[in-house]
Amino acid sequence: MSSVRVRFAPSPTGYLHVGGLRTALYNYLFARKQEGTFILRIEDTDQSRYVPDAERKLIDILKWSGLQYDEGPDIGGPKAPYRQSERLAIYQSYAQQLVEAGKAYYAFDTAEELEAMRREQEKLRIPTKYDRRALKLSAEEVQAKLRSGVPHVIRMRVPDDTTIAFDDIVRGRVEFSSDQLDDQVLIKSDGYPTYHLANVVDDHLMEISHVIRGEEWLPSTPKHVLLYQFFGWELPQFAHLPLLLNPDKSKLSKRQGDVAVEDYREKGYLPEALINFVALLGWNPGDERELFTLDELVKEFSLERVGKSGAVFNIEKLKWMNAEHLRKKPAREILSMLKEELARSAYKSIHFSDNYLLNVIEAMRERIGFVRDIIDKSPYFFQPPLTYDPDVVQKRWKKETPAHVAALRDAFERLISPKKEDYEAALHATAQHLGVGNGQLIHPLRLAVSGTGAGPGVFDILAIIGKDETIRRLNKAIETLS
RNA sequence: GGCCCUAUCGUCUAACGGUUUAGGACGCAGCCCUCUCAAGGCUGAAAUACGGGUUCGAUUCCCGUUAGGGCUACCA
Numbered sequence: 001m002s003s004v005r006v007r008f009a010p011s012p013t014g015y016l017h018v019g020g021l022r023t024a025l026y027n028y029l030f031a032r033k034q035e036g037t038f039i040l041r042i043e044d045t046d047q048s049r050y051v052p053d054a055e056r057k058l059i060d061i062l063k064w065s066g067l068q069y070d071e072g073p074d075i076g077g078p079k080a081p082y083r084q085s086e087r088l089a090i091y092q093s094y095a096q097q098l099v100e101a102g103k104a105y106y107a108f109d110t111a112e113e114l115e116a117m118r119r120e121q122e123k124l125r126i127p128t129k130y131d132r133r134a135l136k137l138s139a140e141e142v143q144a145k146l147r148s149g150v151p152h153v154i155r156m157r158v159p160d161d162t163t164i165a166f167d168d169i170v171r172g173r174v175e176f177s178s179d180q181l182d183d184q185v186l187i188k189s190d191g192y193p194t195y196h197l198a199n200v201v202d203d204h205l206m207e208i209s210h211v212i213r214g215e216e217w218l219p220s221t222p223k224h225v226l227l228y229q230f231f232g233w234e235l236p237q238f239a240h241l242p243l244l245l246n247p248d249k250s251k252l253s254k255r256q257g258d259v260a261v262e263d264y265r266e267k268g269y270l271p272e273a274l275i276n277f278v279a280l281l282g283w284n285p286g287d288e289r290e291l292f293t294l295d296e297l298v299k300e301f302s303l304e305r306v307g308k309s310g311a312v313f314n315i316e317k318l319k320w321m322n323a324e325h326l327r328k329k330p331a332r333e334i335l336s337m338l339k340e341e342l343a344r345s346a347y348k349s350i351h352f353s354d355n356y357l358l359n360v361i362e363a364m365r366e367r368i369g370f371v372r373d374i375i376d377k378s379p380y381f382f383q384p385p386l387t388y389d390p391d392v393v394q395k396r397w398k399k400e401t402p403a404h405v406a407a408l409r410d411a412f413e414r415l416i417s418p419k420k421e422d423y424e425a426a427l428h429a430t431a432q433h434l435g436v437g438n439g440q441l442i443h444p445l446r447l448a449v450s451g452t453g454a455g456p457g458v459f460d461i462l463a464i465i466g467k468d469e470t471i472r473r474l475n476k477a478i479e480t481l482s
Numbered sequence: 483g484g485c486c487c488u489a490u491c492g493u494c495u496a497a498c499g500g501u502u503u504a505g506g507a508c509g510c511a512g513c514c515c516u517c518u519c520a521a522g523g524c525u526g527a528a529a530u531a532c533g534g535g536u537u538c539g540a541u542u543c544c545c546g547u548u549a550g551g552g553c554u555a556c557c558a
Contacts, residue, residue, distance in 0.1 A: 011558045046557055111556075118555095127484050128554065153556055171487075180485050180554090188556040195558050219486055219553040242488080249550060277494095280507095284495060288506045307495080310551065314493045317508040327521085367520040377519090392518090427517095442517040454519035 004036025012054030015260035019244040022278040029301035040072035091193035107134035129182035154187040164222040169239035176222040200227040243310040268370035273322040281311040363456040385451025392453035396443040409474040420463040448477035
């Protein structure tokens with residue numbers, strides 16, 4: 001049994017598209033599940049689209065996502081180099097081989113000429129494809145042009161009137177008529193290969209066993225199949241993944257929202273949540289479980305359970321999933337994330353002990369979607385309330401309230417190193433003494449210490465901020481709200 | 483236009499001819515819990531695009547229609 005080798009082969013655009021992340025993930029999961037090899041290959045064959053630093057950013061975000069590859073440009077491997085721009089001579093020699101075998105040919109047309117040709121074809125309402133005018137050139141003419149340095153490309157010679165078929169793991173048998181296929185350019189006039197040539201050559205040379213990629217590649221797969229046949233190479237298994245969609249069902253794109261994994265990292269999404277979420281876009285375990293760690297996904301994954309239809313990228317569910325993963329995350333890990341957020345917040349110059357922050361995390365973790373929310377939803381853990389929510393004041397702060405709160409303050413004053421339960425007992429005693437319900441004190445108390453009407457249990461808040469701070473806040477509220 | 487792919491609740495999806503009054507999840511609504519907000523529990527509204535076949539029986543198989551999408555570059 002030959003070993004499984006798969007690759008994620010992005011072109012370095014400067015960011016990682018979430019669709020790309022999903023493709024990378026499925027390749028990773030399949031490789032790990034099959035105990036195979038997961039390879040990163042950089043497809044940087046378009047000089048006009050060169051983006052400085054793009055590869056570094058790509059690798060950086062891939063690391064963040066946790067998809068560790070076994071071979072790649074930065075870590076090397078037995079099939080190096082893994083950067084197509086460093087493999088130019090290889091593609092040249094294979095293209096040359098095809099020319100010699102009569103399976104590819106030189107063409108000298110300019111962009112303008114091709115453009116005119118296409119316009120003409122559109123006018124005649126016939127399929128737009130290269131009309132093979134270069135094939136009319138004699139061998140001598142071709143040699144002459146080559147010698148005099150006329151810019152040229154190498155095109156593949158698609159055979160006439162044959163059917164090209166292949167079996168796709170997710171789609172079953174797919175057939176194309178060769179008449180529909182264009183004589184694809186293999187080597188561009190700048191000497192770089194196109195995707196089609198480079199991809200096939202590298203997949204063969206790197207011994208890729210399964211090509212797992214987006215559905216947008218399905219229409220060009222017959223060209224690739226032809227190329228494998230031209231070279232006499234064994235075909236890999238193909239698996240074309242359903243597309244990720246915008247809410248309007250078009251292919252997920254910028255313009256309609258965030259598509260870069262970096263955007264989601266920036267917004268505070270956890271990598272495990274994003275991974276879990278995209279894993280379920282086009283695949284499911286067959287039962288009703290939805291929450292998975294990366295390792296659990298590896299155990300469950302199979303290409304057979306990948307669906308065929310496109311999936312809308314639904315942010316609402318991602319948010320829910322992020323909250324779920326946040327709840328499960330060890331408090332220590334959230335702590336370091338919280339510290340980073342604090343360092344970027346208005347409270348950056350204030351020092352909080354780890355223990356204090358850990359308490360805040362425990363109090364808030366059930367009510368947040370992002371780590372950031374700890375700061376945004378409960379600023380009162382980081383500074384005394386600056387304002388009091390007018391709606392809550394209106395509802396909870398009555399004429400008699402200042403006196404009640406003052407009584408409560410006095411009761412709290414008498415406590416020695418109080419714990420949560422001590423505050424609670426003191427409040428109950430005070431309420432009884434005052435002859436009012438607990439709610440008559442609890443709500444104003446919450447308002448006084450937090451400025452809001454929502455949040456963790458009020459006694460938890462008191463235990464966290466401490467007695468002195470509690471008293472200060474009660475006094476301040478009595479003063480401000482009376 | 484041509485070629486190709488796809489088609490179950492608003493969204494992600496389960497059901498691989500009968501166990502289905504089509505299941506789960508997100509979101510939405512209501513109730514419970516409750517010091518508030520969450521979380522949690524319960525309940526509810528919500529789908530097999532349409533038309534033909536095949537079959538004793540179709541969400542499931544086939545054909546067509548419709549709809550959506552992808553591709554149609556010297557981009558990937």
